[in-house]
Amino acid sequence: MSTIKSQPIKEAFIQSIREKQHDKQTALFSYVEKIDWMDSLQFYKCGRALYAGERFFWKDRDGEVEIVGLGNIYTVRNENKDQSRYTAAEKKWNDMIESAFIHNSFDAYGIGPVLFGGFSFDPEQRQEEEWSTFSSAFFYLPEYMLTIYEGECYVTTNVICPSDELEELIDKLEVKKDCLLSQVNIERSEEGTTLTSLEEKGREQWKQAVDQAVKQIRLDGDLKKVVLARKIVANFDQEIAHDQVLERLIEQQPDSFIFSLEVMESCFLGASPERLVRKRNEIALSTCLAGSIRRGQNDIEDAALGNELLNDQKNRIEHDYVVQMIKKEMERLCYTVNIPSVPGLMKVRDIQHLYTPVTGFTEENRSILQFVERLHPTPALGGLPNEKALPVIRQLEGMDRGFYAAPVGWMDYRKNGEFAVAIRSGLLSKQQAFLYAGCGIVADSEAESELAETRIKLRPMLRALGEIAHE
Numbered sequence: 001m002s003t004i005k006s007q008p009i010k011e012a013f014i015q016s017i018r019e020k021q022h023d024k025q026t027a028l029f030s031y032v033e034k035i036d037w038m039d040s041l042q043f044y045k046c047g048r049a050l051y052a053g054e055r056f057f058w059k060d061r062d063g064e065v066e067i068v069g070l071g072n073i074y075t076v077r078n079e080n081k082d083q084s085r086y087t088a089a090e091k092k093w094n095d096m097i098e099s100a101f102i103h104n105s106f107d108a109y110g111i112g113p114v115l116f117g118g119f120s121f122d123p124e125q126r127q128e129e130e131w132s133t134f135s136s137a138f139f140y141l142p143e144y145m146l147t148i149y150e151g152e153c154y155v156t157t158n159v160i161c162p163s164d165e166l167e168e169l170i171d172k173l174e175v176k177k178d179c180l181l182s183q184v185n186i187e188r189s190e191e192g193t194t195l196t197s198l199e200e201k202g203r204e205q206w207k208q209a210v211d212q213a214v215k216q217i218r219l220d221g222d223l224k225k226v227v228l229a230r231k232i233v234a235n236f237d238q239e240i241a242h243d244q245v246l247e248r249l250i251e252q253q254p255d256s257f258i259f260s261l262e263v264m265e266s267c268f269l270g271a272s273p274e275r276l277v278r279k280r281n282e283i284a285l286s287t288c289l290a291g292s293i294r295r296g297q298n299d300i301e302d303a304a305l306g307n308e309l310l311n312d313q314k315n316r317i318e319h320d321y322v323v324q325m326i327k328k329e330m331e332r333l334c335y336t337v338n339i340p341s342v343p344g345l346m347k348v349r350d351i352q353h354l355y356t357p358v359t360g361f362t363e364e365n366r367s368i369l370q371f372v373e374r375l376h377p378t379p380a381l382g383g384l385p386n387e388k389a390l391p392v393i394r395q396l397e398g399m400d401r402g403f404y405a406a407p408v409g410w411m412d413y414r415k416n417g418e419f420a421v422a423i424r425s426g427l428l429s430k431q432q433a434f435l436y437a438g439c440g441i442v443a444d445s446e447a448e449s450e451l452a453e454t455r456i457k458l459r460p461m462l463r464a465l466g467e468i469a470h471e
């Protein structure tokens with residue numbers, strides 16, 4: 001399938017190993033080839049037989065970049081509870097890249113050595129059973145990766161080995177790769193699962209927590225906003241077919257980031273409209289997304305609701321806290337930052353939000369993880385100020401968010417990448433799905449309408465699980 005044969009790649013590696021007088025050391029060897037068109041989901045599904053539990057999927061909301069990874073050949077993880085979780089992950093990745101041999105002659109994003117994964121929302125929160133295979137920082141480097149960038153397909157092959165074993169290994173990897181690329185869909189037909197129960201236990205407690213947060217905000221002069229989330233657990237009659245849920249998310253949510261991160265028997269996936277940060281060389285993008293209203297039944301109602309949202313004081317304040325913080329942090333990292341002075345609307349299938357895009361110009365060599373470190377959690381998911389909001393969340397929410405509301409995405413070997421804020425998401429684990437949704441609570445919030453907002457935010461995952469049948 002691939003248009004470039006492996007021979008020149010082997011020769012190129014051997015030559016650069018010689019030039020560097022590399023002396024048989026173990027290193028990462030990574031090579032990129034352009035291939036004929038291949039569907040990303042198809043590649044993901046084809047990888048199930050060999051790589052179940054070690055696959056990831058990424059599609060950005062602009063439809064520019066899709067990345068699918070198969071096989072975990074190198075894990076970057078740590079359990080650090082402070083900001084060193086970012087710097088430690090960065091260091092481990094840099095060390096690997098420094099000694100790597102990379103054969104990439106293409107001008108595209110998301111190719112070559114790429115780490116995929118994310119950070120937990122709050123490493124200080126006690127961990128619950130369902131998140132036990134995730135860490136406070138968790139990424140992996142795939143063996144094979146398909147990238148679709150601006151309509152062109154690329155395959156990256158990664159191998160970590162002593163250089164004198166490289167030739168033999170490349171031959172083996174080529175055979176496996178050709179097999180993955182030429183496979184027609186060999187998935188066993190997955191039977192649809194049936195929901196047996198939906199546990200929504202904490203609804204009343206959650207409303208009380210909202211009232212409590214409102215009280216604290218009104219009493220405390222500094223605390224302006226606290227984002228409170230709740231979890232529902234859906235139990236199924238058999239193991240949930242991850243691939244089917246992912247396929248439905250792709251179909252049903254064309255305007256969102258679609259991600260899936262398999263970690264052993266669990267799969268964290270979702271369809272998020274919210275970008276935390278994208279960095280391509282000197283350009284960094286972020287997004288302020290907060291303030292919500294439902295979609296209308298028809299265009300007229302929908303536009304009226306959008307207008308209502310744009311003019312609603314409570315939602316504008318809720319949104320503005322996010323703008324203040326992101327602006328401040330982006331200005332620390334960028335030479336110039338452009339932000340429109342008033343928000344617009346972002347509409348996705350079930351909901352519309354107040355939306356302010358942020359563009360910054362930065363040093364090309366600044367790492368995307370520095371942005372993640374400074375931006376997460378924004379007041380769209382944490383609160384304002386964070387140091388006051390996070391303890392309130394820990395106390396009032398009383399649950400482990402895991403990777404929900406946290407940065408999930410990828411970074412390459414050139415300090416570029418993209419992270420979404422992993423909302424509208426869920427963790428699939430055998431016969432259970434843990435689904436999460438939250439709301440920004442400000443001084444004028446009302447518990448009942450915030451609860452209604454969480455119901456709307458749960459819809460994308462419930463629909464992908466087949467639980468919203470008629471529309």
Ligand SMILES: C=C(O[C@@H]1C=C(C(=O)O)C=C[C@H]1O)C(=O)O
Nearest residue numbers: 290291292380423437438439440
């Ligand atoms: C917390 C969530 O969403 C966030 C909260 C919003 C709000 O309260 O208006 C809007 C967008 C997101 O930043 C979620 O979807 O779970």
Ligand SMILES: [Mg+2]
Nearest residue numbers: 291292439440
């Ligand atoms: Mg809200």
